[in-house]
Amino acid sequence: MSQPMTPSELAAFRARQKSRSRALALVLVALVVLFFVITLVKIKDGAAARHQAVAPVATQPASGAH
């Protein structure tokens, strides 16, 4: 079985844990921001595509009435 850590080793252990947790938190925040921005772009693109698809249909009855 492994030996228990000395106080200095334990401090190093905690420091490593803290550093890893911070890095993970940063990555998670970055992912949240990225997915939020991707969603905005997708919604905007989707709305623009729908607008383009609907626009000719909306004008069709008017032109067809003549």
Next chain:
Amino acid sequence: MSPPPPPPTLASQPAEWRDFFALTKPRVMTLVIFTGLCGLLAAPGHLHPVLGFTAILCIAVAAGGAAALNMWWEADLDAGMKRTRHRPVPAGRMDPVSARDFGVALSCGAVITMALAIGWLDAGILALSIFYYAWIYTVWLKPRTPQNIVIGGGAGAFPPLIGWIAVTGHITLMPVLLFLIIFMWTPPHFWALALFVQIDYSNVGIPMMPVVAGERSTRHQILAYSVVLLPLTLLPWWLGYTGRIYGVSALALGLCFLVLAAHVGLRRPLPDGDAMKPEKRLFKYSILYLFVLFGMLVVDHLATGVGA
């Protein structure tokens, strides 16, 4: 009340984030990001900058995931080679399971994000590239055949193809040509390195070409692949997919590559303790070559607007 958890022991020392970062082979990733970005920028059409950034991020993260899986699988081999024994797993700074889980998490995350943000075709090719590197090359080919790097070179050739398809949404001849260029570039690039680190490979029993077929045969094959590479890089120009800027650059860069490859390919048997200067020169130039070639592809596209 449950008993308090046992105090941590030396064996359970967690790896640092730097070790996880090292698992992704950041230096190799630079080339992957660059060629992927060039494929994306040279493709005809428009992609929102946020989605373009996401596509490149996914390519980079997937490459990092595949690299981590490679390091997990090859930890024993890495421990026996001077060049790789300081990597996190063989050096004992990280347990193998963490490396494996990290690789799987990065790979899955990259493929899912690519599917949701860009499209299923790109995500499928990205998944294929990870499988190609982590399984076909690392597990299957590398320990079995000296042709490992020839077939395995396909793994590094995917990024420009993926970058291009992120914009166009479909596969055409031009991104396939970009794939083939990196595919043909890989053997002379890697064998130049293998020539001056072959003692390492022979120590761990990896059948790299210089170890199995000998130096002479490897040198001839480096030259042969370099001869094929030159016309292949000119094909996009001949077929009208690119303009003169790319064509002239590819010709000049390719001729330099050929001259350096000829120095390596036609060398006579070497005395013991040779410094392997032509081999090291070819290896360094081959990296610069790919950077500049793909860079000129983008410059050409931006300057002339010629596209597939």
